[in-house]
Amino acid sequence: MRYISASIVIPVKGDLMRKGVVAIDKTGVIKGVYKDTDPAVSSVKKEFYDGVLIPGFVNAHCHIELSHMLGKTKKGTGLPRFLANVMKQRSANEKDILAQIEAADQTMYNNGIQAVGDHVNTALSAKTKTNSSITYHTFVEVMAMTKEDIQVRVDKARDIEFYFNANHASITPHAPYSCSKELFKAFRKLVSEDNILSVHNQESDEENRLYRYKQGEFLDFYKEMGLNADSFKAQARNSIQSYLAHLPKNNPLMLIHNTYMSLKDIDFIERLGRDVYFCVCPKSNLYIEGKLPKILGFVPNQNRMVVGTDSLASNDTLDILGELKVLSSHFSQLDFLQILPWATINGATVLGLADQLGSIEVGKTPGLVLLEGMNNLRLTERVTLKRIA
Numbered sequence: 001m002r003y004i005s006a007s008i009v010i011p012v013k014g015d016l017m018r019k020g021v022v023a024i025d026k027t028g029v030i031k032g033v034y035k036d037t038d039p040a041v042s043s044v045k046k047e048f049y050d051g052v053l054i055p056g057f058v059n060a061h062c063h064i065e066l067s068h069m070l071g072k073t074k075k076g077t078g079l080p081r082f083l084a085n086v087m088k089q090r091s092a093n094e095k096d097i098l099a100q101i102e103a104a105d106q107t108m109y110n111n112g113i114q115a116v117g118d119h120v121n122t123a124l125s126a127k128t129k130t131n132s133s134i135t136y137h138t139f140v141e142v143m144a145m146t147k148e149d150i151q152v153r154v155d156k157a158r159d160i161e162f163y164f165n166a167n168h169a170s171i172t173p174h175a176p177y178s179c180s181k182e183l184f185k186a187f188r189k190l191v192s193e194d195n196i197l198s199v200h201n202q203e204s205d206e207e208n209r210l211y212r213y214k215q216g217e218f219l220d221f222y223k224e225m226g227l228n229a230d231s232f233k234a235q236a237r238n239s240i241q242s243y244l245a246h247l248p249k250n251n252p253l254m255l256i257h258n259t260y261m262s263l264k265d266i267d268f269i270e271r272l273g274r275d276v277y278f279c280v281c282p283k284s285n286l287y288i289e290g291k292l293p294k295i296l297g298f299v300p301n302q303n304r305m306v307v308g309t310d311s312l313a314s315n316d317t318l319d320i321l322g323e324l325k326v327l328s329s330h331f332s333q334l335d336f337l338q339i340l341p342w343a344t345i346n347g348a349t350v351l352g353l354a355d356q357l358g359s360i361e362v363g364k365t366p367g368l369v370l371l372e373g374m375n376n377l378r379l380t381e382r383v384t385l386k387r388i389a
Helices: 064-069 080-091 092-110 126-130 146-161 181-190 205-213 218-225 240-247 265-274 284-289 293-306 320-330 334-345 345-350
Strands: 001-010 021-024 030-034 047-055 059-060 113-120 135-142 169-173 196-200 255-258 276-281 303-308 368-372 384-387
Touching: 001 092, 021 345, 030 146, 030 169, 059 255, 059 284, 059 303, 059 345, 064 080, 064 092, 080 205, 080 255, 092 113, 113 205, 113 345, 135 181, 146 169, 146 181, 146 284, 169 181, 169 196, 181 218, 181 240, 196 284, 205 218, 265 293, 276 293, 276 345, 284 320, 293 303, 303 334, 303 345, 320 334
Parallel strands: 001 047, 059 113, 113 135, 135 169, 196 255, 255 276, 276 303
Antiparallel strands: 001 021, 021 030, 047 368, 368 384
């Protein structure tokens, strides 16, 4: 048994403790959480760290199979151009792809990440995930823009899903610009209510233009990639207001990016009463579109906010601490205690892992991470991270 103490311990669920003590066994299971004055830990040998002790992070959105694309795309091109570049350049030697997946997994672990919501189009990451110290929930993406493609694409996704942990894998529509209305509707019959959905949403205003007017850069993207866009009809409203009602009503849903989501869109979701979480990937959003979501518009939904990194095709790191630093630097109204749950327990909850990790509680295996260089719990560039357990 290790008894780990720090200047400040933040369990996430429960109040922070100055010089609190966490008892953890060799398998990483939390056996006790104590105040420093508790008689139960008065005579035990403690490891003391000068810093802030928190549970391991949850990276709610990643594409680990694109890790070989680091540095291969141009910054600031906008989403349609970025997607075209990824589709044209994602092919590579399988050995290289597997090596970069392995390296990305280790990097995320070293960066204090304990769980990941990962999107895939292949089974290439399956072996790494099986052997990883990180817990993964794998989302197998389905894309189909014509009615004829739906069944074959779903069958392919089911075949890929088979290679991953059956308890932590699901199929999901990819994005509004790559899925027909018929595909969204098909999910009502395709999946059980415990199938978590994770949809790339309003990452570009071009997506809203496509749905409002059937105009814009996505039409050029479809033409360039030889895709049939006949299924899209002008809806005179933003994408989320056009497709959300077609998805199964009772499934947990994570909307990713939300860079161009309006307050009216958020109100629309709330009126539908859906089980929806909002994922922000700040560094990726800045890389592709040069813009961040209207974070303060989401503040009433703080227990529904989660954080992701996206892939190394649109980021230079897979580091949740780095993402939180970007949020803090751009939105000074958000303090560290406010956004820490976004990167821990909220992510664990939407991925169906809240009984295992996301907070420092007895019986969980959340991992323990030390933040050094914090002053008055302010998150600045000088804050660094060390994995303790």
